[in-house]
Amino acid sequence: MFDAAQFVTHVRQWARDLGLSQIGVAGVDLRDAEPGLLAWLEAGFHGEMDYMARHGLKRARPAELVPGTISVVTARMDYLPARRTDDWRAEEWARLERPLEAVVSLYARGRDYHKVLRQRLQKLAERMQQALPAQDADGFAYRVFTDSAPVLEVELAQRSGIGWRGKHTLALDRDGGSMFFLGEIFVNVALPTTVAVSSHCGACTACLMACPTGALVGPYRLDARRCISYLTIEHAGPIPVPLRPLMGNRIYGCDDCQLVCPWNKFARRTPLPDFDERSGLSGSRLVECFLWSETEFLQRTEGTPIRRIGHERWLRNVAVALGNALATGLAPADAVQVTQALQSRAEHPSPLVREHVSWALQQALRSST
Template sequence: MLATDHNLIALANTIKAWGRELGFADIRISDVDLAQQEAGFQAWLELGYHGEMDYMAAHGMKRARPAELVPGTIRAIVARMDYLPREYQGDDGQWRQREQARLEKAAADTATVSLYARGRDYHKVLRSRLQQLADRIKDEIGEFGYRVFTDSAPVMEVALAQKAGLGWRGKHTLLLNREAGSFFFLGEILTDLPLPLDAPISSHCGQCSACIDVCPTKAIVGPYRLDARRCISYLTIELKGSIPLELRPLIGNRVYGCDDCQLFCPWNKFAQPSTLGDFDVRNGLDRATLVELFGWTEAQFNSRMEGSPIRRIGYQRWLRNMAVGLGNAAAADVSTPEIVAALRARIDDPSELVREHVEWALLQHGAA
């Protein structure tokens, strides 16, 4: 079937149509030459900006060389899947104002969970649907070489997506799309099929620096350069130990991830809700209070976070993050008996990590 360019073009168009049927907002195709990314990536590692994310350096330059990761690879089928909850459909962008208000002092006792983590674990959703897409291709043309990826291996997803024309890299280092902002996931099928390439698009950030200016911890140290060690997403998800004292007050009520650089990006007025129920909010994570979530037992955490990306940080880090949020409520003039009582109830927690952050939080409330 693949003897002619015409057949390859037809197959590429068919793959894109199948992708839309499977819930992907867009699918494009790129080559896998990422040589231009290597120097910048190496410099980022040498500066230590990856922090404790040792896996970023573990594979050397294989991250920028997909053909070394999957021998025979010459193309990447790159998919985009929107993840805003379906309830945001048709609200004329008011969700951005609501999310921004969640970060203000008046909402200091409310837990802010990153939008992507309020529903089902995206790894499972994208991997399953990318595998279904690969199966359809195999049914159509027979056996072919491929491997599916969803933030699960050393793959430069944003670089491949940019080459494929799915968007451009914003100054916050995330991919931006003129019709969809940046609230979407990326996934790839690395393959040996010589499919026709899609063209990249130009950048449209211009002189805007909204993402840099709004970052609470100043983790975006320059355009297109992120010091992950200061990023709230890193601190609340990737960091295994104690959150640095000087950064705790800057975290506010953000207890899992941070969306600030996206929420204040002008392009996200075009962000699109998902067509899938998988990313609908679970467990009231769009309105829960810090005290409520801090009161969960380990059994409740494991049960309620089943199938959620949050479960991977474990119960101790969950409590650590909540304690920081509760401590920061004091700086927002929210110091209630309920908050102090919740913290004191965990002052003898079995985990040293939790105890340390609880003691710090109580100190903020003058209740140590």
């Protein structure tokens, strides 16, 4: 006789063997999450991420997304690099105070998490199938997700005990903060759900206050159109001019709401070398990044999530950061170097790049007013 509870215990062990940090199980009834999802879409907070509106309520209905789904196995994978010190948050804040340093979000400095997590979830699902009784294994169906489809990941994580939804909208865990990825395996087998986690944000509003662009318009409400992660990654067009000075030297993503979160003092290091920080994506100078040719960009970002934005958007992002550096009042030699780098792209074939370069060159005036 199939013992579902014992099976989940085995799944947890197999997951640990694969480098996953935590496993939970959620049901598929997410109806009470639908009003919040609809309100978020109706407010236009999804910006240009049209696929979110296109999928609509399917995000809150796993059994419609993958017919036959009965349970969702949720997974957490920590990504804080193993070699980071206990002062890693202070180190990251310090990067933001160095205007000529290119700051890439921590999660993106190593291998693309989509590939790392998806491969391990695939192996876990295959191991699950092998362990099922023959009569169940033959009809076992599953589908793996890693931020790759209309899935309410944080909602499922909360319901399955992985963590609660923080006021910055990310999943939070008392013993691990928020420096982790989420993934899911939709299965057509009934498994016992794990206990949901209650919120422990209390009266804290540190993340709301820390957001550089005011994208967190209220607790649990993110206007993606103002979010630096959205602007530097998902947004394809010109970055709104009023938001450019607020981006500082962040060229891919933003970690501020996580850096300020008290729970991230408990963030766990990953045992996986995949997320070690690559040379060139941690501590590099903006000028160096701006002068990468498209070939060099593709080579240096191969296997990372950064590659998906392409060279054009990379230059757009770095141009904004260079303009912000000029506005700080750089030493003369540094100002000359930045100006020369920007001027080298002033006639770039892309109108998007040219416009941001032009804006950046004008920012030297801000430092003298």
